[in-house]
Amino acid sequence: MSSLHVHCKLQAAGRNYVCYTRQHEQLIWFLVLTDGIDVWRTEVNEEYVERHRGEVHCADISALIQEIRQAIVTCQLVVDRQADRLSLSIGHWPLHFDLFEVSSSERKTELQHFIFWLADLSTDLKARLQVANSKIEELSQKQKMSETAAAAALYEPEAKKRSKQPKLKRQVGTSLINPSSKKKKSAGGVVFD
Template sequence: MSSAKQLATEAEVDSLHATVNSGIGKLLCFTSCARHDDTWTLHVTDGIDVWRLELDHSELDSHRELSNITNFDAFFGKIKSAFESGDLTAATHGHKTTLTCGKGSTTVTFDLYEATASKRKSDLQGVILHLADLATRLSKDLKDAKDSLETANKQKASSTSTVSGFYDSTAGHKTGQKVQKKKGRSLLNPDSKRVKVAKGVNFE
């Protein structure tokens, strides 16, 4: 039997993050998998306080059944889609925050509880470092994309200049320039002389 950590990692919901507006202001919602155990954890924070819910396989299965979703693929798919589209709502009531993923008739709801001081510290540290790494990667990807675009534009400009120079060097006459007929030459074939018409013998 796969652990909650394995299921979450395979479904690519082990490192999700999104912001949501709530009655107490903007909140950051994120997920993680603990390094030293087989759980999957949901977190909500306002930057100071943290609410969290840590789930093992059996607890995860109970939430899936309560949500009336038949399998883990659909269960995690609903959660991933909600994070990516921003279909999240969070309501805080004292020491508890209710996080709802999705809209419509089928939603997945979790109750998260206020973290202890040590858990809050490690959760905030983890998400800050994760977001810093993500921002660094995105900046590098953006720079690489800009460099590739500049190189492509330079190659295109060089190619256009070469083609333009080719046509300029082969253009012999301006458009509409009148062809000058050489004296004694045929107009249709300028390289051959015009043959005079024989007049016959003159007996006078």
């Protein structure tokens, strides 16, 4: 299965395009533009890198593809529609690609790659969203429970707080008001007979 990377949607001459790169084989990449109906494509390989080594200043095809992707992501490209091709200028280099319209069968294949890649991406994003939503819900429930426990502890009536404290039995002979002092016997006074 080929590796496909959508980089941007752009407008040129009143038309919308999607620009992406797709790895075809080990060292062969396709640079593709589509308007959803027609597809234009060119091949970028080691031979291309060797021919334009002075212009692109990249050691190998992987570095060149990374530079092309970065230029496309930051929308540093210009599309010029000509009769039989699209001319694509990329980045700050004098780097130009001529993308030619593909045949009907290749168009179907390219659009099929693109549609199934979008479907895979959508499925993956939905799964990641469900996982994220369940984590958010779990954290929200934990936060509500901790807030409820904290609020209950803060605003608990004094009677409940006292009821949780262990009850001390009053020792015989101690004062109710001041438990640390002994209860004094009431004065009997002098008895006169």
